[in-house]
Amino acid sequence: xxVLPSRWRIALAALLLPTAGASVADGPAVSPTRTAEEAxxxxxxxxxxxxxxxxxxxxxxxxxxxxxxxxxxxxxxxLRPVAEALQRVEADLRQQGFRLLIYDCYRPVRAVxxxxxxxxxxxxxxxxxxxxxSLDKGKLVNDGYIAERSGHSRGATLDLTLLRCDASGQDCTxxxxxxxxxxxxxxxxxxxxxxxxxxxxxxxxxxxxxERHGFRNYEREWWHYGFQPEPSPDVAFDVPVR
Numbered sequence: 001x002x003v004l005p006s007r008w009r010i011a012l013a014a015l016l017l018p019t020a021g022a023s024v025a026d027g028p029a030v031s032p033t034r035t036a037e038e039a040x041x042x043x044x045x046x047x048x049x050x051x052x053x054x055x056x057x058x059x060x061x062x063x064x065x066x067x068x069x070x071x072x073x074x075x076x077x078x079l080r081p082v083a084e085a086l087q088r089v090e091a092d093l094r095q096q097g098f099r100l101l102i103y104d105c106y107r108p109v110r111a112v113x114x115x116x117x118x119x120x121x122x123x124x125x126x127x128x129x130x131x132x133x134s135l136d137k138g139k140l141v142n143d144g145y146i147a148e149r150s151g152h153s154r155g156a157t158l159d160l161t162l163l164r165c166d167a168s169g170q171d172c173t174x175x176x177x178x179x180x181x182x183x184x185x186x187x188x189x190x191x192x193x194x195x196x197x198x199x200x201x202x203x204x205x206x207x208x209x210x211e212r213h214g215f216r217n218y219e220r221e222w223w224h225y226g227f228q229p230e231p232s233p234d235v236a237f238d239v240p241v242r
Contacts, residue, residue, distance in 0.1 A: 027149040028236040030109055039237045041077040041106055041155050047087045052101045052163060056181065057111060063131040063182050064118050070108030072242045077106040079155040082227040085213045093209055099172055103159040103181045103223065107152030109238040115146055132184040144220050145184040153236040157226040162206045175202040181223050190222045
């Protein structure tokens with residue numbers, strides 16, 4: 001397990017994730033670090049300069065329908081061991097004619113707060129048809145689609161899909177996974193029987209590629225993967241994505 005610098009340990013006891021009445025037992029403490037470098041986060045494009053990214057929360061094409069707090073740039077940051085593992089996934093896939101397309105990586109705690117404010121705003125249903133047509137907005141947390149405390153904030157979780165590319169690696173097309181990213185519905189469950197065989201095969205291809213390098217899928221979202229074991233499971237970060 002990663003040993004925290006002394007400057008972190010001094011502040012962690014008082015800095016908890018933003019839940020009323022929270023205690024240390026409720027979840028990881030929020031690191032007082034102010035920069036990605038201090039947090040040990042590295043931009044994936046430093047390791048793979050031409051990796052494909054479509055960071056949805058930096059814009060308005062997402063379930064909130066607006067840029068999300070803490071996303072000041074469309075970049076993917078991960079803790080270095082996680083980024084290096086993802087680099088290996090990408091290298092393997094390129095040999096097979098595929099590439100990754102990343103939707104989200106490290107997520108600041110303030111972004112999670114934004115999500116929870118959105119969930120509690122019952123009148124904002126602008127994105128329902130596109131992102132949760134069959135579910136009540138108020139049930140998205142209890143049904144496991146939106147978390148009050150996100151593994152993304154610990155720098156070891158990401159959302160992504162697969163691209164099939166031509167020999168040049170420049171002309172790439174997303175594989176059919178059966179749903180779009182952040183489609184909150186049982187159809188998005190990785191092993192959903194409602195998905196076609198071809199769609200399930202594509203999901204299995206992504207899962208196999210990720211598992212080979214230490215990532216584990218969240219069964220309710222085919223796009224969601226966490227690195228195991230996490231480098232810093234007891235620490236979340238609130239450094240803006242810049």
